[in-house]
Amino acid sequence: MRSADQATEKALAGLPTTFSYTEARAGGLSDRRLYALRDAGVIEQLGRGLFRRADSAGEADPDLLEIAHRAPRATLCLTTALARHGLSDTIPARIDVALPRGQRRPRTQAPVMWHAFAPDTFDIGRDELTLTEQTTIGMYSPERCIIDAFRLRHLEGSDVAVEALRRWLRRRGAQPATLLRMARAFPKAEPALRAALEILQ
Known part of the structure; x- marks a missing residue:
């Protein structure tokens, strides 16, 4: 050589x-x-x-790799994360990614829909999704995704939130009390979530 x-x-x-x-x-x-x-x-x-x-x-998905490298706090959210958790059949045309409000949104070749989430609740329900040995990207837990779907139902549609909750409730180990505890940090979501739980349970 x-x-x-x-x-x-x-x-x-x-x-x-x-x-x-x-x-x-x-x-x-x-x-x-x-x-x-x-x-x-x-x-x-x-x-x-x-x-x-x-x-x-x-x-790994090259789009997710690019997002993770451009924005280390990037977190998959809303419909994108719901689909990854098996709580929605909808595959959005753009990848839903949350950043703390006030953080710069980088330019990417990947098709991204950026969302600004409040810094004080940003890490609630935030997990890490492993892409490669060296790279991870944030992703919200199923419970946080459901809460966000109710909180932002004016953007996502109420049917998306209700269907995600319905699927989650069918899972073994789903605990509505845990979901409601997390929802206390999101006053805009909690009343609608409680009402939907009363109907679906």
């Missing part, structure tokens, strides 16, 4: 699976070599200044 190829292999080995242009340059890859690797199919460009090794291409 030529020394240039060995240097490239070494530089790539020192980078995470998904990496930025800045990380590639700091790792010893020149512009010319970086784009030659892209053109040769060794790496894949996910978005402006964002790449991943082609041998890891089957690991």
Whole structure:
């Protein structure tokens, strides 16, 4: 193997699976070599200044990888998260992503619908979804997603919220008391959620 190829292999080995242009340059890859690797199919460009090794291409959704790298606090929410939890059959045309209100919304190639959630309740019900060994993205729990669907039913539609609640109640281990405890932090959602629970239970 030529020394240039060995240097490239070494530089790539020192980078995470998904990496930025800045990380590639700091790792010893020149512009010319970086784009030659892209053109040769060794790496894949996910978005402006964002790449991943082609041998890891089957690991994760490239749109979610881009979102996670552009906005570390990004959290899948509303219909996108409901669908991932099996609480909705709707697959939105754009990925619903929440950020704390006041945080900058980055530009992405991925189709994203950004939502601004209150910073004081942002982490309630927030879990992490593993994308690769090095990358995670936030995702709200089924309970938080249901609460948000009721809280934002003027955007999502009441039928989405009620159907998600109906499916959740059918699950083994679903505890309405836990759901209502979490809902106390969201006064706009709690009355409608209580009313729907009385009808569905």
